[in-house]
Amino acid sequence: MAVSFRLRVDMIACDGRGLCADLLPERIRLDDWGYPMIDPTSVSGPVLEHARRAVAACPVLALKLDAIKGS
Amino acid sequence: MIAHELPSSPARSTGPALPRLLSAFDEQSGGATRLITHRRTYPPPPAPRRHPAESYIAAIEKAGLRGRGGAGFPTGRKLRSVSEGQGRRVVVVNGSEGEPASGKDQLLLTRAPHLILDGALLAATAIGGREVFVGVERGKVDALRAIHHAIAERVHAREPMVPVRVVELPARYLSGEESALVHLINGGEAKPTLTPPRPYQRGVGGGPTLIDNVETLCHLAQIVQWGPVWFRDQGTVDEPGTMLLTLSGAVGRRGVCEIPIGMSLATILASSRPKAGGISAVLLGGYYGTWLSAADARVATMDNATLRRMGSGLGCGAIIALPSGACGLSETARVLTWLAGQTAGQCGPCVHGLAAIAGGMRDLAAGTASLRTLESLHRWGDQVEGRGACSFPDGAVRLLRSALKVFDNDVAHHVSHGPCVAAAHPPVLPIPAVEVASWR
Ligand SMILES: Cc1cc2nc3c(=O)[nH]c(=O)nc-3n(C[C@H](O)[C@H](O)[C@H](O)COP(=O)(O)O)c2cc1C
Numbered sequence A: 001m002a003v004s005f006r007l008r009v010d011m012i013a014c015d016g017r018g019l020c021a022d023l024l025p026e027r028i029r030l031d032d033w034g035y036p037m038i039d040p041t042s043v044s045g046p047v048l049e050h051a052r053r054a055v056a057a058c059p060v061l062a063l064k065l066d067a068i069k070g071s
Numbered sequence B: 001m002i003a004h005e006l007p008s009s010p011a012r013s014t015g016p017a018l019p020r021l022l023s024a025f026d027e028q029s030g031g032a033t034r035l036i037t038h039r040r041t042y043p044p045p046p047a048p049r050r051h052p053a054e055s056y057i058a059a060i061e062k063a064g065l066r067g068r069g070g071a072g073f074p075t076g077r078k079l080r081s082v083s084e085g086q087g088r089r090v091v092v093v094n095g096s097e098g099e100p101a102s103g104k105d106q107l108l109l110t111r112a113p114h115l116i117l118d119g120a121l122l123a124a125t126a127i128g129g130r131e132v133f134v135g136v137e138r139g140k141v142d143a144l145r146a147i148h149h150a151i152a153e154r155v156h157a158r159e160p161m162v163p164v165r166v167v168e169l170p171a172r173y174l175s176g177e178e179s180a181l182v183h184l185i186n187g188g189e190a191k192p193t194l195t196p197p198r199p200y201q202r203g204v205g206g207g208p209t210l211i212d213n214v215e216t217l218c219h220l221a222q223i224v225q226w227g228p229v230w231f232r233d234q235g236t237v238d239e240p241g242t243m244l245l246t247l248s249g250a251v252g253r254r255g256v257c258e259i260p261i262g263m264s265l266a267t268i269l270a271s272s273r274p275k276a277g278g279i280s281a282v283l284l285g286g287y288y289g290t291w292l293s294a295a296d297a298r299v300a301t302m303d304n305a306t307l308r309r310m311g312s313g314l315g316c317g318a319i320i321a322l323p324s325g326a327c328g329l330s331e332t333a334r335v336l337t338w339l340a341g342q343t344a345g346q347c348g349p350c351v352h353g354l355a356a357i358a359g360g361m362r363d364l365a366a367g368t369a370s371l372r373t374l375e376s377l378h379r380w381g382d383q384v385e386g387r388g389a390c391s392f393p394d395g396a397v398r399l400l401r402s403a404l405k406v407f408d409n410d411v412a413h414h415v416s417h418g419p420c421v422a423a424a425h426p427p428v429l430p431i432p433a434v435e436v437a438s439w440r
């Protein structure tokens, strides 16, 4: 069983300065107020590395990468 | 798991036909039904035990009871999940009723507190629960007095029971959201928390927590008393039983009534003496609900299977009839403005999005909106939906979308010609006075 990942944001913690969208434009766009809108499709391959970097860069640990079971 | 038997010889072999819940009211006194009166019909719940009672859970599953707090989730399934959780299990009775157009929970609290307490204690028996919390808004003094008095009557009668604690909730729309309720009981503010974990997994004190609406627990008590087969005599196969409605707006007979689920909305409206001018639309499910056009209202039946096909739903059972001559857009703008002010202020899209939506709707109502405003409203709806930590903003978006759809002719008129005469109609939908309530 292969493991893939999905991005999720803790909207209560997020400060909406949009750093993650700069680092991961492949998966994150900003809404009209600057809060991240996350593409719900799973993350793998080279994008996964960028995603990990964005997660690590979030100043309030609001961006999370969850392992999802796949086949 | 230890099997308990349901009470073997119910006080009566079959329960009331209709009304069911309202039959627990004491018509003579007009006040709260006293314990001795209540006990003539309902036996005391069994003494507390620590292990779940499979037969109770099975009975509720078989009855097909669904939650009456708005979401319509199967109560039996929730009982089972909580009963399977590890830790100190508790029951929370949700008597918040922050919905301005709903009055049924408050009515149950003031008139049938013992039916609610029976339901809560029987639910505790079902899950092996160790404590019961009853959440009621701080300002609802009659409800608070009735429930405190009912608990005291049981203590005085030495009925065996787990500890029952009344929790006073801040008068806010969000107080009834389940994670906010748990957070408050745990000593925090009545604001939603990040889920998962959901309360049924980890709630009060970190233990599995069953949260049910006041009305749901009253049905649960009656199912234990009269059985699932009796329960299914009313309602539809998928949504059995009766439900309470709160009617208001352009009808002569306002207030709470009890119907079998699946009843025709037209029949309900006709028997509640609609005002002479007629009804132009119906708001179903209160401010967390949706508008139904007059045409849909003529053919709708009050069950989620039918209403969902019309983009609507039962919600908490609040029905507001909009009089012809009132402006649905102005009404919706007022409600959305109030809702925007009820945000817990934690999530950007909820705070900024609802404020933007309310502003756009006010412009539309005032006739100052352009086609671009209209486009923005649709975009903001898409951007806000599903993006809060809780589903509060989703309700506002649903209300917005239903208004733009049901009042589409008015939308076009307001954008091209400015407001119609109806915009000057006196307000119909009730907006609570906004006090600076604390979050605790
Ligand atoms: C914003 C918001 C407000 C809510 N307010 C109430 C409320 O006042 N009363 C209530 O019973 N449920 C309310 N709910 C639903 C509860 O979260 C929960 O689903 C319900 O109490 C479960 O009980 P039930 O299964 O018996 O319906 C609210 C939900 C949301 C998202």
Ligand code: SF4
Pocket (backbone or CB within 6 Å): A009, A013, A014, A015, A016, A017, A018, A019, A020, A021, A034, A035, A036, A057, A058, A059, A060, A061, A062, A063
């Ligand atoms: S970097 Fe973190 S805090 Fe900043 S917008 Fe992205 S998720 Fe929110």
Ligand code: SF4
Pocket (backbone or CB within 6 Å): B174, B191, B192, B193, B342, B343, B344, B345, B346, B347, B348, B350, B351, B387, B388, B389, B390, B391, B392, B393
């Ligand atoms: S979505 Fe709104 S109401 Fe819900 S937690 Fe976030 S800010 Fe609070």
